[in-house]
Amino acid sequence: MGKQNYRESVEKDRQEIAVERSAAPSRRAQRNAVKEKPKKTKNMLLPALFFIFILIPVTILFYVAFLFEPDDTLPTDETANEVSVESGSASPDVAVIPGEEEEQDETAADEQAEKEAAAKAQAEKEAAAKAQAEKEAAAKAQAEKEATAKAQAEKEAAAKAQAEKEAAARAQAEKEAAARAQTEKEAAAKAQAEKEAAQKQTPPASGKTHTVQAGETLYRIAVNTYGAAGASAGVEKIKQANGLPSNEISVGQTLVLP
Incomplete structure (x- = not known):
């Protein structure tokens, strides 16, 4: 029984050695493959080092210089706060990206500027219309005033001309009446003189x-x-x-x- 066990143990060891011998070439191949890998790793090492020591610091520096904004530099005006509140109320679970918030602020500022420009243009238009209306009203009032003054002057001139005409006619009538009276008086005096002369003679x-x-x-x-x-x-x-x-x-x- 002991011999049998011994034989089986020896046989088992021999089989394991045979398996190890048969597997030895594959292990050598693995070692060769492992030896070849460092060449590829050497080729990838320089770009990796370049990326780690140059690109990453440059990227961080660019982000800090141009994109990163601390909380104390965020806009605190009422318009920005209103936009932020509305965005938060519409989607409370979505975080606001600083770039998007800045874009929203710029959009709100542009809209506010457009509204102010439109209001200013409307005010200027209304002011121009009011000034034009006042100018036309003043011109109309001036024209009416001049027309009234002209009509009054013409009326006074006509009245003066009529008065002068009537005065001239009256003076002419008086002159003619005086001349006629003088003629009649002279005729009467002449007739009387002739009559008296005739009476003296006869x-x-x-x-x-x-x-x-x-x-x-x-x-x-x-x-x-x-x-x-x-x-x-x-x-x-x-x-x-x-x-x-x-x-x-x-x-x-x-x-x-x-």
Whole structure:
């Protein structure tokens, strides 16, 4: 029994040695492969070192210089706060990236600037329209004032011309009346002179005359001469005998009493 076990143990050891011998070439191949790997690793080492010692610090420096913003430098104006609050209320689980927040702030600022520009343009437009309306109203008022003044001046000129025309007509009428009166007076004086001259040359048949006294009229002389009953007929006789055109007589005038 002990021999049998011994043989089995020896056989088992021999088989293990055989297996190890058969597996030895593969282990050599693995060693060769491991020996070849350091060559590739050597080739990749320089770019890796370059990336680690140059690119990574440069990248960190670029981020710190241009992209990184501490909390105390974030905008604190009301518009930025409102935009941040609205974004947070719309999506509370999504973190706001500094670049996106800055872009939102710029968009809000642009919109605010556009609103202010539009409001300014509208205000300027309304101010220009108001100024134009005031200018037109002032021009209209000035035109109406000038038209009223012109109409008043024309009215006054027309009234003045009418007054001058009426005054000229009145003066002309007075002049003509005075000339006519003067002509009539001269004619009457001439007729009276001629009559007196004729009376002096031809004495009346009756030889009765009367010198007109102050306050006497032709009718009173006729009453005194012919009586009240024949006064009217006596007036006509006296006028006819003396060539009188009317009942008017003058003081001192000599009348023939037929």
